[in-house]
Amino acid sequence: MRTRVKICGITRIEDALEAIAAGADALGFVFYKPSPRYISPEKAGEIISQLPPFVTTVALFVNEPSDDIYRILEVSHCDLIQFHGDESAEFCESFNRPWIKALRVKDASSLSLQMLEFKQARALLLDSYRPGVPGGTGETFNWELIPEDPPRPLILAGGLTPENISSAVQQLQPYGVDVSGGVEAQKGIKDPVKIHAFIRGANP
Ligand SMILES: O=C(O)c1ccccc1N[C@@H]1O[C@H](COP(=O)(O)O)[C@@H](O)[C@H]1O
Numbered sequence: 001m002r003t004r005v006k007i008c009g010i011t012r013i014e015d016a017l018e019a020i021a022a023g024a025d026a027l028g029f030v031f032y033k034p035s036p037r038y039i040s041p042e043k044a045g046e047i048i049s050q051l052p053p054f055v056t057t058v059a060l061f062v063n064e065p066s067d068d069i070y071r072i073l074e075v076s077h078c079d080l081i082q083f084h085g086d087e088s089a090e091f092c093e094s095f096n097r098p099w100i101k102a103l104r105v106k107d108a109s110s111l112s113l114q115m116l117e118f119k120q121a122r123a124l125l126l127d128s129y130r131p132g133v134p135g136g137t138g139e140t141f142n143w144e145l146i147p148e149d150p151p152r153p154l155i156l157a158g159g160l161t162p163e164n165i166s167s168a169v170q171q172l173q174p175y176g177v178d179v180s181g182g183v184e185a186q187k188g189i190k191d192p193v194k195i196h197a198f199i200r201g202a203n204p
Pocket residue numbers: 008009028030032035036037060062084125127134135136137138139157158159160178179180181182
């Protein structure tokens with residue numbers, strides 16, 4: 001099966017259109033103000049209104065209050081939610097929208113427990129753990145900690161680049177992959193050459 005690709009941290013229409021032209025399945029918008037890739041819901045909505053159909057748009061939140069999540073979804077019109085903080089399964093399920101949950105991988109036993117907690121997620125996104133940083137670290141984690149039989153489809157993230165993506169998908173065969181820093185020219189600005197190389201590498 002083809003590996004689905006999400007390009008995260010979109011802040012400009014030209015980057016969104018380049019990712020789609022290269023074959024991206026999903027685009028991520030970071031609604032977490034401390035991130036250098038933060039985008040306002042209004043600007044995300046403006047970008048999303050110009051996109052062709054059949055591309056999934058993903059709203060990324062980190063411990064955002066529910067009232068703000070409702071408002072941001074209404075303004076931006078994102079299709080799917082990515083919870084990237086310490087949200088509970090009950091909280092994630094309460095928005096009546098499809099959602100994925102990011103799990104930051106520390107060790108095998110805590111990962112297995114977390115996986116069982118989020119059974120209603122459409123997919124589980126595995127990211128690197130760095131204390132005090134919720135995501136977008138640009139660091140890989142120990143892929144040997146990933147269990148062979150996960151309860152939900154897996155999206156691999158954390159430090160993926162055009163250089164390591166082929167070996168990652170060949171080794172792990174995830175449902176999907178997610179990248180932010182690995183396809184940037186600078187924080188929040190994507191590099192078209194890296195985007196194309198990454199997407200080619202995801203389905204060698
Ligand atoms: O991109 C960010 O700035 C970000 C901030 C807070 C939480 C998550 C964030 N990004 C997500 O982190 C992973 C890995 O990113 P990278 O490829 O290592 O840069 C990915 O899922 C991003 O969507």
